[in-house]
Amino acid sequence: MAILRVNTVNKSFRGLRALDDVNLEVEEGTVHAIIGPNGAGKSTLLNCFVGRLTPDTGSVVFGGQSLVGLSPHEINQAGVARVFQTPEIFGDLSLIENVMIPTFARRDGAFRVNAWSRADAQAEVREKAEHVLAEMGLADQRDAVAATLSRGDKRRLELAMCLVQDPRLLLLDEPTAGMSRADTNRTIELLQRIGERGITKIIIEHDMHVVFSLADRISVMAQGSVIAEGEPDAIKNDPRVREAYLGGAHL
Numbered sequence: 655m656a657i658l659r660v661n662t663v664n665k666s667f668r669g670l671r672a673l674d675d676v677n678l679e680v681e682e683g684t685v686h687a688i689i690g691p692n693g694a695g696k697s698t699l700l701n702c703f704v705g706r707l708t709p710d711t712g713s714v715v716f717g718g719q720s721l722v723g724l725s726p727h728e729i730n731q732a733g734v735a736r737v738f739q740t741p742e743i744f745g746d747l748s749l750i751e752n753v754m755i756p757t758f759a760r761r762d763g764a765f766r767v768n769a770w771s772r773a774d775a776q777a778e779v780r781e782k783a784e785h786v787l788a789e790m791g792l793a794d795q796r797d798a799v800a801a802t803l804s805r806g807d808k809r810r811l812e813l814a815m816c817l818v819q820d821p822r823l824l825l826l827d828e829p830t831a832g833m834s835r836a837d838t839n840r841t842i843e844l845l846q847r848i849g850e851r852g853i854t855k856i857i858i859e860h861d862m863h864v865v866f867s868l869a870d871r872i873s874v875m876a877q878g879s880v881i882a883e884g885e886p887d888a889i890k891n892d893p894r895v896r897e898a899y900l901g902g903a904h905l
């Protein structure tokens with residue numbers, strides 16, 4: 655069953671058609687990659703899923719609920735979490751505090767740090783946060799200040815901040831951008847491991863090693879349109895995709 659249905663979405667910026675009749679269906683429990691050359695419209699599409707942008711026309715339906723017109727916070731409360739290209743973490747707080755905040759925010763409707771004062775709630779949330787940090791391999795650094803982390807660890811911390819919310823849909827915008835090969839492989843392993851929880855994931859990624867390690871299905875965008883969609887092997891051999899990537903150099 656499709657958890658996300660995107661129907662004829664269009665979005666223009668001052669005459670530039672960034673999204674041109676985009677259709678997309680993402681099956682529940684799968685990893686769906688969206689790839690395509692720079693400027694293809696991938697981030698614009700993702701921004702339409704999280705309420706940062708509103709499509710000019712078309713619909714985005716998540717689990718039967720229309721997302722168009724909802725605020726980013728409402729979409730987050732509906733079960734959609736996003737890992738950004740630049741990690742959005744609280745640099746001067748510890749890792750454990752960073753991971754506890756989204757749980758309170760989701761429950762209380764805002765980033766209300768004073769909600770921590772309730773001791774019973776705090777114990778429960780702390781336990782869950784510790785579990786997720788351990789899952790991300792960050793348990794040893796739980797009391798470290800987030801700003802001191804390496805780039806790769808910052809991104810894994812942000813992933814922990816998403817996972818602690820038990821999202822139904824996780825959006826990953828270039829989750830390994832700027833990482834070393836070793837860090838990239840570690841992130842792939844972590845994403846494969848959290849895949850076992852059955853969370854649906856949409857991943858935008860330029861690194862084809864990451865895409866082909868994780869994706870069950872791939873949509874290829876070029877110039878605002880989805881030009882091909884299918885299983886990884888079919889996409890690898892699709893002449894339209896090779897053309898979009900200038901002779902297939904990236905594949």
Ligand SMILES: Nc1ncnc2c1ncn2[C@@H]1O[C@H](COP(=O)(O)OP(=O)(O)OP(=O)(O)O)[C@@H](O)[C@H]1O
Nearest residue numbers: 667670671672690691692693694695696697698699
């Ligand atoms: N806020 C904006 N205002 C004007 N133009 C925009 C805006 N956001 C995106 N665009 C344009 O829309 C097109 C699609 O951009 P988008 O960032 O979605 O592509 P992308 O596939 O994510 O590219 P990349 O892989 O480089 O991140 C580009 O031509 C871009 O310049």
